[in-house]
Amino acid sequence: MSPARRSPAKRVIPPNPVLSAAVVLGFVGLLFVVEGIDTALGGRLDASGVRPRDFTEWDNLLWAPVLHLGWDHVTGNAVPLLVLGFLASSGGVKQFLQVTAVIWLTNGLGVWVFGSPGSHIGASGLVFGFLVFLLLRGLFARSAAQVLVAVVVFALYGALLLGVLPGQPGISWESHLFGALGGALAAWGVARDDRRTVAA
Incomplete structure (x- = not known):
């Protein structure tokens, strides 16, 4: 059995880096396309985000992450999404999509239940x-290489974690908090599945 098969969660570089890069670039490109449409509509899509405890618009959590309040907003998210998304795809595109789904839904549901109005x-x-x-995956998988990646990621983007704290006007700290919780849940799930694969 190959090392990659024994421990897919311990990879640092995606098994198909070109495909992973294309998927992440495609998603980020979609954000700019949506923002272009929103600009053409005069910002009408901005009201279609997650509206906490509003049962008439609960489905907005499915597309709220692709909506942004202007070009500065989407551009500010684009670079970290490209870097972190590519690194998060090291387990393959299928796993990346699963991880993204866990984060997406945990974020949306958490904000819908606990978020402030708006x-x-x-x-x-x-x-x-x-x-x-990325910060937790290496610890759960007990992978030195993944921990090293986590240290580098933290050095580059660790200051972002302050965004989970309330008090910044116009910033949805709830989205940051529940997105982070979704990432923790996904890291635990990936490590658990990897242990089952090794045991099998």
Whole structure:
């Protein structure tokens, strides 16, 4: 049995880096396309974010992460999404999509239940989710290489974690917090599945 098969969660570089890069670039590109459409509509999509405890618009949590409050907002999320998303795909594209789904849904549901009133939009919840996923994955998997990646990631983006604290006007700290919790859940799940694979 090959090392990659024995421990897929311990990879640092995706098994197919070109495909992983294309998927992450495609998603980030979609954010800019959506923002272009929103700009053409005069910002009408900005009201379609997660609206806490509003049963008439609960489904907004499915697309809120692709909506942004202007070009500065989407551009600010683009670079960390590209870097963190690519690193988070080291277990393969299928696992990356699963990790993204866990973060996406944990973020949306958490904000819907506990968030402050208003429309919560933006991909920053995913950014925080990928960041925490990378920080914890190496510890759960007991991988020295992954821990080293986590140290580098923390050095580059660790200051972002302050965004889970309330008190910054116009910032959905709830999205950051629940995105981070989703990343922790995804890291635990990936490590658990890896242990089952090794045991099998």
